[in-house]
Amino acid sequence: MNRLDIISGVIFLALAFLVLMHAFTLGLGKLAQPQPGFFPFWAAFFLIIFCLSLISENITGKKNKSETSFFLREIIPRKSFLIVLSLLVYALLLPRLGYLPATFFLLLFLFMTARIKIWGALIKSLLAVILSYILFQYLLKTPLPQTLGIL
């Protein structure tokens, strides 16, 4: 019995039920004219079956896998959490601040979390942000979000 499998099975099961409900509201239609809900319905239906078999396989415990301890803090260590958070903040700031400052701060933060000294981090971030800007904005003509309408 593997508790991680049971937990993930239950999570996917819940998701599958949500999709199933949504499929019904979309309408299943008939075979000659399947409606939008037809395909999500069957996908969710089979997802439920497989989730149930995963859960039951682990509860009846035919396969005795090594017990994986699970604690939230082991699953989500602080550093990964910080990085995801910084990326979310970055994506929110990008359209407002523009590419150059937002990306500079992101890189600075990432280099700092990687325990690089402040001056090294400053220089590396500056270099990376300017090079990437030249590469994407000028060479590949990607319209990156601008700062104050100039850069």
Add this chain to the structure above:
Amino acid sequence: MEALNSLLGGLAIAFEFHNLALILAGCLLGTLVGVLPGIGPAGAISILLPLSFQLPPAGAIIMLAGIYNGAMYGGSTTSILVNVPGEAASVVTCLDGYQMARKGKAGAALGIAVFGSFIAATVGLIGLQLIAGPLSEFALKFGPPEYFAVILLGFTFIIYLAQRSIIKAAIMALCGLILGAIGLDPITSQPRLTFGIISLYEGLHVVPLAIGLFGLAEILANLEKTVPQKIIKVKFRNLFPKKAHWLKARWAIIRGTLIGFFMGILPGGGPVLSSFISYGVEKRLAKKPQRFGRGAIEGVAAPESANNAAASTSFIPLLTLGIPPNVVLAVLFGAFLMHGITPGPLLLKEHPDIFWCIIGSMYIGNIILLVMNLPLIPLWVQVLRIPERILYPLIILLCVIGAFSINNNVFDIFIMIIFGVFGYLLRKFDYEPAPLILAFVLGPMFEVNLRRSLLMSQGSFGIFIERPVALMALVLCFLVIVLPVYHALTKRKK
């Protein structure tokens, strides 16, 4: 003989200095957009489209074709080095390519990808030159029922993509199907699972999804290792594939080439689909399938050959029928039109010089790409020597810009982050993302062709049996599913 003469004529035009320079420029730029995640060949070609107006038509088109081929070569680089797919056709290369790199065999992986690409692209070109006409007639015979059957065959390979638990692989695949259903319904345009977000109307894009699931998730997972990862030392003689690698990879290259060759012609098939299918085939045929996902060289050779062969042969429907079979060629189609040339059945009659010049330039482009990419390999391998505390922030930067540049939209960065976290949790809970990606790519095509077939037949499944190609594919599906079960049963009896 006449074809050979025409080709020589085409080569002669392509060898003129300014054309040669244009091919080189196209190949370079293509390699660049291939290496960089996100912005792909379609984007790069459309950016250069306005600039190409100053050029004569033949020059413009051979440069744009060079970008496409270059991107197919370059796409595998970041997949292998840092687990971030350069573009959609190289997603599957992450699976074994990155594992090879972690074992210090990045050079061999990159090398076999380049050589495989070269061989496959050249075979594709020969096909394009010799049997373009009949091949495209064959491709036209593919209607919704045939697509349905072939895609179903693709699905059965999910069984082989599963490394450990079949149940978990099935759960992943079904999640992929549901994720693929997000967006407007392909038949009725009704919003599905969009939660009122307009950026979801056209569905999730595979590139931010894959960058998150593979690239970002990998970094998040590696960060928590308290013991610093040992630096991979690469000796110079390990930079290129050795004889043993060749022996292992040669059939994979041949099979990948063949699969890519045929899938490339099919409208909608193309490089992405063929890379997945060839990977599945290799794993199915392997004596020790458990090696896959742990750094099997066939897992790099087959998809990389397949996507290049497909890239070459996808020109066939464009040049002979005027039908662009994928997005990149649709942009190229626009380029032809802007230069006053209409690709299609009349192209060979009206502009034979341009037709042969394109083919000639693609041969030359392939050689240029081979010569250009080989010296790049040692350079790329150096990337792995950068200490990871410096490398990781840079990879994250690459992931972010890559996701953004798909639609020039911040929304895709959020998608990338969400799937990064999802991919990280999947690792923790011991799931594999590969079946999810495959189902995500195939799902929408599967659904729309099933529904179109049923509309055509007014709800009768007979349509799949009445048509020979569809029937053949269905029989194959049946065998793919039944054979392993049969084997398992006979083994148990023994």
Add this chain to the structure above:
Amino acid sequence: MKIRSIISILFLSSMLLVFAGQPVSAAFPERPITLLVGFSPGGSMDLSARALAAAAEKILGQPIVVENKPGGTGMVALAAMLAQNPDGYTLCATPSSVIIRASQMQEAPFKPFSSFRPIIGFSEPQLGIVVKNDARWKSLKELVNYAQKNPNKLKYATTGIGSTTHAAVDVISAKKKLQMIHVPYKGSMEALTALLGGHVDFAALTSELIPAVKAGQLRLLAVISEKRSPIFPKTSTLKELGYDFANDAVFAVVAPADIPTDVAKNLEEAFAAATKSKEYLDALDKIGMIPVYYNGEKFSEFLKIYWKKINEHLIATGVIKEAATKPE
């Protein structure tokens, strides 16, 4: 130290001068204009917008930067424009069908009649009904007669349920009470491929039909537009054949509703002049687009007329029950 701070103050204040308020002056435009396009590069909307931009920037004297923001069936770009300052420096090129048709089928992040100030309607795709060159039907009349005698036998491809091409075929089958099997495809190229492969009997397509008809792969039975097409002047329109329907997908440039009136007038004149330039007309001809001209006011009327027509059609065919977006 002092000098440095003086320099930085000067620098900052000059920045403020440049960006403060963007006073409206006769000198509009004083910096590059961004033209958003809600579709991927290389498509007909993108190529027409680029052709127009190239001609208009010469008249305006400032570059027009075309920026692709695909997504949300073209709605993402319109929403992105509305999120910017309504100063005339961010415009959006869009097919009218995104404003009328898509926002009836899906909820839109704008009010179709009141969020925009149309600047110009500038081109439209070539729409038509085609069969393969070896088909037995030489005219639309023959096709209709055949369909009347053989119900549920003919299969036809369109560019999608609820699209203009679908509406066109529906108008015919409603009038003649035909029963045919509709196989919707995603876009004109896919539908064209299905027709060439013989998987359907006829198709209603957009501009992609031009090269195929010219090459003799397809036979054009009717065009779907107000007037006869300059490319195929011998082919009758649906209206001439007795079916009251024309194209509702006109490509247009729109601005946010509250941009200053003089800026809008300025833009309107510049774009109108651009549509008359030879450079623009040549470019359109190459990509198979037909030049049309609606000024801002006319285009607003056009939107209102077709909103009603499309709404009736979508409800009659059961695609929607009511419009997903309120027009005002």
